[in-house]
Structure formats: structure tokens, C-alpha cells
Amino acid sequence: MNRRHTISREFFSTIAAVLVLGLSVMCAIQTALSAAYFVNERRAALTAILDGAVALTDRFAEAGYIVTRPLGDDRAQSARSGYELFNTSSGAMVFVTAEDGSVLLHTEGADFTDRRVPQKMLDQMDVGDDLFVTGTLDGVYTDKYYTAGRRIDINGTVGYLFAASPMTALGSYIMDMLVMFGISAVAILLLCSLLCWVLARRITGPIEAISDAARKLGSGDFTARAPVDGCVELADFATTFNNMATRLQTIDNSRGQFMGNIAHELRTPMTTIKGFIDGMLDGTIPQEENQHYLTIVSQETGRLARLVQNMLDITKLEAGEVPVHARNYDLWKTVTDVVLSDEQRIEDGRIDIRGLGGPPMMICADPDFVHQVVYNIVDNAIKFTPEGGAISFSAQKKGDMVEVSIENTGSGIAPEALPFVFERFYKEDHSRGMNTRGSGLGLHICKILVNLSGGQIHAESEAGKWCRFVFTLPAAN
Numbered sequence: 001m002n003r004r005h006t007i008s009r010e011f012f013s014t015i016a017a018v019l020v021l022g023l024s025v026m027c028a029i030q031t032a033l034s035a036a037y038f039v040n041e042r043r044a045a046l047t048a049i050l051d052g053a054v055a056l057t058d059r060f061a062e063a064g065y066i067v068t069r070p071l072g073d074d075r076a077q078s079a080r081s082g083y084e085l086f087n088t089s090s091g092a093m094v095f096v097t098a099e100d101g102s103v104l105l106h107t108e109g110a111d112f113t114d115r116r117v118p119q120k121m122l123d124q125m126d127v128g129d130d131l132f133v134t135g136t137l138d139g140v141y142t143d144k145y146y147t148a149g150r151r152i153d154i155n156g157t158v159g160y161l162f163a164a165s166p167m168t169a170l171g172s173y174i175m176d177m178l179v180m181f182g183i184s185a186v187a188i189l190l191l192c193s194l195l196c197w198v199l200a201r202r203i204t205g206p207i208e209a210i211s212d213a214a215r216k217l218g219s220g221d222f223t224a225r226a227p228v229d230g231c232v233e234l235a236d237f238a239t240t241f242n243n244m245a246t247r248l249q250t251i252d253n254s255r256g257q258f259m260g261n262i263a264h265e266l267r268t269p270m271t272t273i274k275g276f277i278d279g280m281l282d283g284t285i286p287q288e289e290n291q292h293y294l295t296i297v298s299q300e301t302g303r304l305a306r307l308v309q310n311m312l313d314i315t316k317l318e319a320g321e322v323p324v325h326a327r328n329y330d331l332w333k334t335v336t337d338v339v340l341s342d343e344q345r346i347e348d349g350r351i352d353i354r355g356l357g358g359p360p361m362m363i364c365a366d367p368d369f370v371h372q373v374v375y376n377i378v379d380n381a382i383k384f385t386p387e388g389g390a391i392s393f394s395a396q397k398k399g400d401m402v403e404v405s406i407e408n409t410g411s412g413i414a415p416e417a418l419p420f421v422f423e424r425f426y427k428e429d430h431s432r433g434m435n436t437r438g439s440g441l442g443l444h445i446c447k448i449l450v451n452l453s454g455g456q457i458h459a460e461s462e463a464g465k466w467c468r469f470v471f472t473l474p475a476a477n
Contacts, residue, residue: 068159
């Protein structure tokens, strides 16, 4: 497992590496440019010294001193004293060589060897070009110098005049520059460490708060929320986390309510079943009434089976495990089939059916989904429509959707209950349990199926008069 570091450390390491790399590149570029500038400046300075030395050489020639030939001690000392002026004013030494490259005369301040100036350098000056080289002049000096040279011809005697300055100045300059960059780098890194700590705290503070909220959420505290502050990205992250926590809290509350509802809905019929069976076993219920109570037990068992099946259907629908097979077909065919399947119950309740028939109303939906929706709504309508009441059907196209309405007369739904009729296990009378009027899952299934079909569903009612369920489905293409 790789060792993990804090964001502060990673942030500082990254910034420090970038700064060190940047300073190093800048130092290298600055050193190269400074060295090039320094060399060019030395070349220009030495060329100017050569110009002055050539003029001085001509003055010596007028006085009878031909410096390109060996001179006597007095004359050599006099010429050397003249060239020493350049050494005094600019720190450059001047020397003269014969045509073969041997040193005839030089100012003080340099250690010369017995070697001659290489012929290839003399050849370069013979074609009229000035010489400029760095180093020991192929062993002529014991130390490194910048050297500029020029061919001179004095009264028919050819020689070479050189001006040189030591290279130690460049080394000192570069060393000073490196020291300056080193001090600057240390100061910048110290300042960077402080800024990195401040910036890292601004970044890690909200992250630590979100992490703490996540730990609480993971331990089951669904009320944990992260503060929405910091930069935009972290604020968006905290908002997303809080939205997730809110959804999880809602799901957890719904789950608790769902489990409570399941326990309530299962306990009522199971208590009834157990009571009747125990009564028949211990003789409390007379044997001649066993058939009657066994019929009740059978009905309660059937309702338990339907409850379990509805719960399984809801689980599959919400998990997306039920595929949607939409096709174009006539809505009225499904409505008519549902009404005909409940014909006996409708006749027993003397319920008047209105609005069936009319021109075809083509929709694009899964026929099984639509059948289940219509069946559940009609089943509820039959249950809650009083004897002699009416159930009305209507459908009309609105844009690219078809609006379907199923209305029944009766006591209707209380206004405060309308927003909750599509919730699982919701019933206006919570005390009645799972009785002949249903388990409270049918309308919830309707909502899921309509939403899967691409439509919406809602309930309308006028208490004491009527109740209407309206849902939409996509029109046929």
C-alpha cells in the first residue's frame, strides 16, 4: 500500500518543485546570457585596446622602436612602459610576437611559457581578421585569458599584437549570481511555504468538514450536513453532498415508515387469521361455523398474498427491472376490457358507467402498464362509489399527450389527504388496516407505471360529491 500524504504536503511539494525548477531554468538562462554578454563586452574592450596599442606601436616606430623585432633592454623597457598604460587603465595586458609567434615583448601581470602562438591562429590574422579566443592560447599562458589579436606591419616587419584580460572575473560574476539566486530561492521557498499553508488550509478546511460529515453519515447520522463555503468547486461539492444526505435521510425515513406500514398491514390479517384458527382449534368457535370463518381466513390469506405481490411489483418497478414495451394502440380497448372484467361488481352496486365508446384514442404506451393503471383506479372507484352512483370516463388529446380522466361519485377525498394518496400504504383512515378497501399500494403502483410511461398523474376531489383521477400518456406517433 502506497504511503499517503496530506493535501498540504502534496500542495507544498508540487509548488516547491515548480519553483525550484523555474528558478533553476531561469538561473541557467541568466548565466548563459550573462556569460555571452560578458564575453562580448570583453571582446569589444580588448578590440578597443588593440586599436590604442596599434596607434602606440606606430608612435614607437616613429621613434625608431620596431616592436616586431627584438629590442635592446632599454628600448624594450621603454616600449613595455608605454603598453603598461593599458594594463593600468583597463587591467589588460599587452604583448607582441614575432612573425613565427614567439613572444618578443609583454607587460607585467601574466606568466608566459616558452610556447609560441599556434600557426593556425597566426594564419587567421594573416587573412585580415582579428583573433578572439578564450583559454590559455594553446599553452602560451599558464592561466586562462580572453585574448584578442591583430596582425601588424611596421616598416615591412610583420608581427602580431595581442591584448588579454583574465577570465577570473567571469567566474566571480557567475559565482555571485549563483549565490544571489540561492538566497532568492530560499526566501521564495520560505514565502511559498507560508502561502501554501494558508491556501492549503482554505482548501482542506471545507474538505475536512465534508469528510467529517461523511463519517457521521456513514455511521448512521443522516442529519449530518457539510458547510457550504470555500471556492466554487468545494461549495458545489458540499451542496451535492448535502443534497445526497437529504435524499438518504428521506429514504431512511421512508424505509422506517415503510417497514412500520408493512408490520401494521401484515399484523392485522395475521392476527385475524390466528384468532379464528385458534378459536376453531380450542372449540371457542362452534364446529358448525367453521366453514364461515374458514372463508374469512381464506379471504385474509388472499389479501396477504396480494399485498406481498404488490410489494414485489413495486420493488421491481422502482429498480427498473420491468422493461417497457410501448406500442401504438387504442386506449378505449383497455378501458372497455377493465370495465367488462368488473361487470358483476358494477351490476351488484348498481353503478352507472358513463363516457365509454367514442372515436379511437391512439396512445403510445405499454398495454400491460395502462391496463394495471386503469384497473387499480376503477377498482378503487367501485369500492368507494355508493350504490346507485356513477363512474365516468373521458379522454382527450392535448398536444403530444393524451389526458385520461376517471371520475366517481361518492364521499370523495379530503383536501388535506390529496397530496398523499399516491404514497405507499397511505389511507385516509389509518386505523382500519388492510380491510376490504385495500392495502394502500394500488395508487402508488399507478404513479410508478404512469411515470415509466412518460406521463403524470394527480387526484382531484370535492369532499362529499366526487373524486377524479387524471393521468397523461404519450399520444401515438
